[in-house]
Amino acid sequence: MIPIIPGIMAYCHPAIEFEKEIYLPGEEITGRAWVSTTKDMKAKSVEITFTGKAVNAFKLGKAANVAKTGKKGEEVYVEMKHEVWAPENEENTFPAGDYEWKFSFELPKDCPPSFEGKNGFIRYSVLLHMDIPNWPEKNVERAVTVSPIIDLNTIAEAGEPTKMHLDSTVFFFNCFPCAPRRGSVIYELASPKLGYVSGETVIVNGAIQNNTSKPIRIIQAKLNRVVTYREELQGKNKKRNPADADGYKSRCERTVLETKIERCQIQPDETTPFEFSFVIPPVVATIRNSKCINVEYNVSIWADTGFCNKIEDASLNILVGNVPLAPSSLPSQKFVDGNAAQSWKVHLKPDFTYQIPYYGI
Numbered sequence: 002m003i004p005i006i007p008g009i010m011a012y013c014h015p016a017i018e019f020e021k022e023i024y025l026p027g028e029e030i031t032g033r034a035w036v037s038t039t040k041d042m043k044a045k046s047v048e049i050t051f052t053g054k055a056v057n058a059f060k061l062g063k064a065a066n067v068a069k070t071g072k073k074g075e076e077v078y079v080e081m082k083h084e085v086w087a088p089e090n091e092e093n094t095f096p097a098g099d100y101e102w103k104f105s106f107e108l109p110k111d112c113p114p115s116f117e118g119k120n121g122f123i124r125y126s127v128l129l130h131m132d133i134p135n136w137p138e139k140n141v142e143r144a145v146t147v148s149p150i151i152d153l154n155t156i157a158e159a160g161e162p163t164k165m166h167l168d169s170t171v172f173f174f175n176c177f178p179c180a181p182r183r184g185s186v187i188y189e190l191a192s193p194k195l196g197y198v199s200g201e202t203v204i205v206n207g208a209i210q211n212n213t214s215k216p217i218r219i220i221q222a223k224l225n226r227v228v229t230y231r232e233e234l235q236g237k238n239k240k241r242n243p244a245d246a247d248g249y250k251s252r253c254e255r256t257v258l259e260t261k262i263e264r265c266q267i268q269p270d271e272t273t274p275f276e277f278s279f280v281i282p283p284v285v286a287t288i289r290n291s292k293c294i295n296v297e298y299n300v301s302i303w304a305d306t307g308f309c310n311k312i313e314d315a316s317l318n319i320l321v322g323n324v325p326l327a328p329s330s331l332p333s334q335k336f337v338d339g340n341a342a343q344s345w346k347v348h349l350k351p352d353f354t355y356q357i358p359y360y361g362i
Contacts, residue, residue, distance in 0.1 A: 014036075014139075014141065015034060015035065015036035015129045015131065015139065015141045016034065016035055016036070016141065017032065017033075017034045017127050017129055017141060017142075017143040018032050018033055018034075018035075019031070019032035019127075019143070019145050020032055022145065022146060023145075023146045023147075023148050024108060024145060024146070024147055024148070025108075025147070025148055025150055026108050026109065026110050026111065026112045026114075026147065026149075026150055027107075027108055027109070027110040028107075028108055029105050029106065029107050029108070030051065030105065030106045030107075030108060030125075030127075030145060031103070031104070031105045032103070032104055032127065033101055033102065033103045033104065034049055034085075034101070034102050034104065034127070034129045034141075035099070035100060035101040035102070036099075036100050036129075036131070037098070037099045037100070038095065038097045038098065039097055040097050041094055041095065041096055041097050042094075042095045042097075042133070043092065043093045043094060043095060043133065043134050044086070044088065044093060044095040044131055044132060044133050044134075045088065045093050045132040045133075045134060046084055046086065046087055046088075046131075046132045047084070047085050047086035047087075047100075047102075047129070047130070047131050047132075048082055048083065048084050048085065048129075048130045048132075049082070049083050049085055049102060049104050049127060049128070049129055049130075050080070050081065050082040050083075050127070050128045050130065051079065051080070051081045051082075051104070051106035051125075051126075051127050051128075052077070052079065052080050052125070052126055052128065053077070053078040053079040053080075053108070053109075053112055053123075053124070053125040053126075053147070054075060054076060054077040054078060054080075054123075054124065055074070055075065055076045055078075055113070055121065055122070055123045055124075055291050055292075055293040055294050056072060056074070056075050056121055056122060056124075056293070057072070057073050057074045057075075057120055057121025057122075057230035057231070057232075057252075057293050057294060058072045058073055058120065058121065059073055059120040059121075059230055059252040073230070073231075073232040073250070073252075074121075074230070074231055074232050074292070074293040075293065076291060076292050076293045078109055078112045078113070079106070079108065079109055079112065079125075081106055083104070085102040085104075086100070086102075093134060104127065106127075108125070108147060111290060112125075112147065112290075113147075113149070113288050113290045113291045113294075114147050114148055114149035114285060114286060114288065115144075115145075115146045115147045115148075115285075116285050116288060116294060116296065118228050118230070118254060118294070119254055120228075120230045120252050120254055121228075121230045121293065121294050122294075123288070123291060123294055124144050125144060125145050125146075125147050126142050126143060126144040126145065127142065127143055127145070128140060128141070128142040129141045129142075148323065149285075149286040149288075149322075149323055150323070150324070151286045151287065151320075151321075151322035151323050151324065152322065152323075152324035153196035153197075153198070153320070153322040153324060153325060153326045154324065154326055154327055156196060156320070156322075158195050158196075159194065159195050159196030159320060159322070159326060160194050160195070160196065160326050161194060161195060162191060162192065162193055162194060162195075163191070163192050163194070163195045163317065163318075163319075164189070164190060164191035164192070164207075164317070165188075165189075165190050165191075165315065165316075165317050166187075166188070166189055166190075167187070167188040167190075167313070167315040168185055168187050169185060169186050169187070169188065169312050169313040169314075169315065170184075170185050170312075170313075171184050171185060171186060171213050171306050171312045184212045184213035184214060184269075185212045185213070186209060186210065186211060186212065186213065186217070186304050186306065186312055187209070187210040187212065188207065188208075188209060188302055188304075188315035189207040189208045189209075189210075190205055190206075190207040190300075190302060190315055190317040191205070191206055191207050191317075192204060192205050192206075192300070192317060192319065194326070195318075195319060195320050196319070196320045196321075196322055196326060197281050197319055197320070197321055197322070198281065198321065198322055198323055198324070198325045199281050199282065199283050199284065199321070199323075200280065200281065201280070201281050201325065202278050202279065202280050202281075203224070203278065203279045203280075203281060203300060203319060204276065204277075204278045205222070205276070205277050205278075205279075205300045205302070205317055206274065206275065206276040206277075207274070207275060207302070208272050208273065208274045208275065209267060209272065209273055209275060209302075209304050210271075210272040211267045211268065211269055211270065211271055211272070211273075211304070211306075212269070212270065213269060213306055214269055215269070215306055215307045216266055216267060216268050216269065217265065217266075217267035217273075217304045217305060217306055218264060218265060218266060218267075218305060219262060219263070219264055219265070219304070219305035220262070220263045220265055220275055220302065220303070220304055220305075221260065221261070221262050221263075221302070221303045221304075221305065221314075222260070222261045222262075222263075222275075222277040222279075222300065222301070222302050222303075223257050223258075223259070223260050223261075223300070223301045223303075224257070224258045224259045224260075224279040224281075224298070224300055225255060225256065225257055225258065225298065225299050225300070225301055225316070226255070226256045226258055226284060226296065226297070226298055227253060227254070227255050227256075227296075227297045227298070227299065228253070228254040228255075228256075228294065228295070228296050228297075229251055229252075229253050229254075229294070229295040229297075230251060230252045230253075230254070230293065230294055231250070231251045231292065231293055231294075231295075232250040232251065258279075258282055258284070259279050259282075261277050261279075263275065263277075267304070275302070277300070277302075279300065281321060284298075284321065286321050286322055286323050287320050287321045287322070297318065298318070298319050298320075298321050299316040299317060299318045299319060300316070300317050300319065301314045301315065301316040301317075302314060302315045302316075302317075303315075
């Protein structure tokens with residue numbers, strides 16, 4: 002049973018406030034923290050900590066086995082702690098009154114942007130910690146959004162055309178791996194440039210060559226986001242698995258942002274052109290500067306060669322930034338509210354519960 006300490010009921014929850022809600026890498030995060038009490042209480046110290054880190058957690062193991070859930074990787078970009086109050090007597094008296102502490106913390110120039118996903122996050126937050134003897138420690142934490150700086154004008158390939166070629170073998174009956182092959186489908190994909198920002202239209206065109214014995218009746222195009230969460234490798238017994246992303250144990254979270262379907266009749270030995278367009282929605286920009294979490298985007302094209310056939314789709318990678326190529330009528334994109342990472346409540350310990358994120362550029 003927790004003891005009742007005189008004056009503790011007079012304690013008000015501390016609060017944190019930032020001067021603004023969105024910052025850029027290299028900027029100084031500024032704000033204030035405060036607390037009020039109507040009676041004297043006891044406290045050993047009051048500290049303000051600024052932390053920026055990536056954390057991911059996901060299940061490993063097959064359905065038949067017990068899946069292990071927990072933190073798989075963590076990368077700290079910045080961590081600074083300041084003691085803002087210390088007792089002036091041996092009784093550790095925290096006198097009644099109103100307290101306010103202003104703080105400022107500098108962001109690293111190369112830190113990745115804020116991100117909240119189903120299996121991990123990149124989060125920057127300020128924690129106000131009060132060490133109260135014989136009582137649960139009192140903490141209040143508030144996250145701040147760090148926006149990316151991906152200026153497409155500074156990336157040489159962003160304005161250049163991009164293309165890819167794929168010769169995909171068609172297998173008959175996916176459930177029978179020993180069944181004979183049924184030919185191939187050759188994809189040619191191209192886009193006028195590599196880099197885009199939210200609000201811009203991605204155009205992907207090309208051609209599909211049907212080298213099978215059956216007609217192709219459907220072409221399906223998807224705009225996809227792929228988030229890769231990597232496990233942090235520590236200890237002598239952990240080795241890279243080349244079958245996973247970049248040789249790490251990892252979990253991929255694939256989200257289809259938009260799907261388009263075109264009905265067609267591509268007969269055997271025929272080649273048919275196609276063109277699809279997608280408007281980039283408000284999404285977080287491409288993230289490639291984190292060891293734990295990567296965010297990529299692509300447009301995939303898939304030709305339906307018939308029931309029970311197995312065929313690989315073709316994917317054309319694109320780069321999503323937040324400063325458009327000049328000249329452009331679009332302004333630099335800002336963060337927008339998005340969906341919370343619901344799985345944090347279910348799969349992870351309370352220490353890793355999610356916060357409402359900003360999903361955007």
